[in-house]
Amino acid sequence: MAMGYSKEIIEAANRAMEQRRRQSITKAEQRRRSFFSRYPRALEIERELSRTAAKAAKAVLTGSNARLELERLKESNQALQSELAALLKSAGVSEDYLEIRYACPLCKDEGYVDGKMCSCMKQLLRDEAYQRLNALSPLSLSSFDTFSLDYYGEAPLKAGGIPPKKRMEDIYRYCKNYAANFDPQLSPSLLMQGATGLGKTHLSLAIARAAIGKGFGVIYCSAPNIIGKLEKERFRSARGSADESDVYLLECDLLILDDLGTEFPTSFSSSTIYNMINSRLMASRPTIISTNLTMRELEKQYSQRLVSRIMGNHVRLEFLGSDVRQKKRLIR
Missing domain, CATH: 3.40.50.300 (P-loop containing nucleotide triphosphate hydrolases)
Structure with missing residues (x-):
């Protein structure tokens, strides 16, 4: 048991962590839908970035002129990222606006980092124990x-x-x-x-x-x-x-x-x-x-x-x- 907490408290904290993660993902999806509806070019850029990533992987596997192809894809990728950043700036939002904003960037709302309990999970356990003690x-x-x-x-x-x-x-x-x-x-x-x-x-x-x-x-x-x-x-x-x-x-x-x-x-x-x-x-x-x-x-x-x-x-x-x-x- 984590820090001597009961099974019920650990399960409740895990549910709260999962809910926190779902909320972070849902909010990101809502922001993306709203932004793409106003700036369709941003969605096109994201798709092009995904394609360049796939092309880079293919170039490495084929081996023919891989270095030249990777340099070209890198330049294309940087140009696309700059264009996307300019769109975000023109809309008056931050550069990470389209990304998932986790409540805890360290563990990405999973509760653990490299198999060790994250400080945010420890806080959830404390809060749950506090609440139950108060209720009882x-x-x-x-x-x-x-x-x-x-x-x-x-x-x-x-x-x-x-x-x-x-x-x-x-x-x-x-x-x-x-x-x-x-x-x-x-x-x-x-x-x-x-x-x-x-x-x-x-x-x-x-x-x-x-x-x-x-x-x-x-x-x-x-x-x-x-x-x-x-x-x-x-x-x-x-x-x-x-x-x-x-x-x-x-x-x-x-x-x-x-x-x-x-x-x-x-x-x-x-x-x-x-x-x-x-x-x-x-x-x-x-x-x-x-x-x-x-x-x-x-x-x-x-x-x-x-x-x-x-x-x-x-x-x-x-x-x-x-x-x-x-x-x-x-x-x-």
Whole structure:
């Protein structure tokens, strides 16, 4: 998979690239038809140029007086090209007006150059991933700039405790630095814990936005949604459909597993969550988990084995404060 993107994202980007190429060709054909209708001589010149190319090939193959014939054809070709350029200039259009103007001249809207992915294809993949992440997230795609610390109190929630604003300033700085230096092979997995409405999803999506901007493949999913999707795939008659989702959840550069613990608890959900988290840890691929549950509640819902894997391999960020979403609604 390119840069850890899912099959669906790659297919969507390929369709967009093909559509881009068709549009470039169609627009060129429209320009040519319009120009030739106004300047019929231009069409005659193009046909004559094609004939000189065929004559040049024939001269090389026959070998008789080839050099003289090629010189004559070259002079004729140059004269025709000069005449065509003069027609284009008189019409007030550029010299490449009759040519296909690809959105990307480097790869000619094919997405690859000499077998390597072109930068325009990488951008299409980023755009598609960005769009899908935005569509799946419960918020519009968040950024660090839109995260406000003003909603967090400066007084400790309990005697001797740290003020929520101070804690959240530290978490904000950590997440921003994490995003700036994100590396799928080096960045650690994160566990964001805290009550509802404290900004866990916002900051995880802000990290995702930065990672996508760097060209990395990011998948966002809430625990209930991904469990529901995998369960439906598992029981479909089409063999192998579940494996495909398992693969792209494992292979993406960054997986964001939101709202862990809100899915309906079953043996299937517990084993799937464990396998998802454990497989990515074994492959050294970072995962950002957000949950409203405490460690004790996680252990009760899942298992001590899962909690042990999380605790031993995730940087724990404990969010403090009161529901920011409620405060925002009250202000409005």
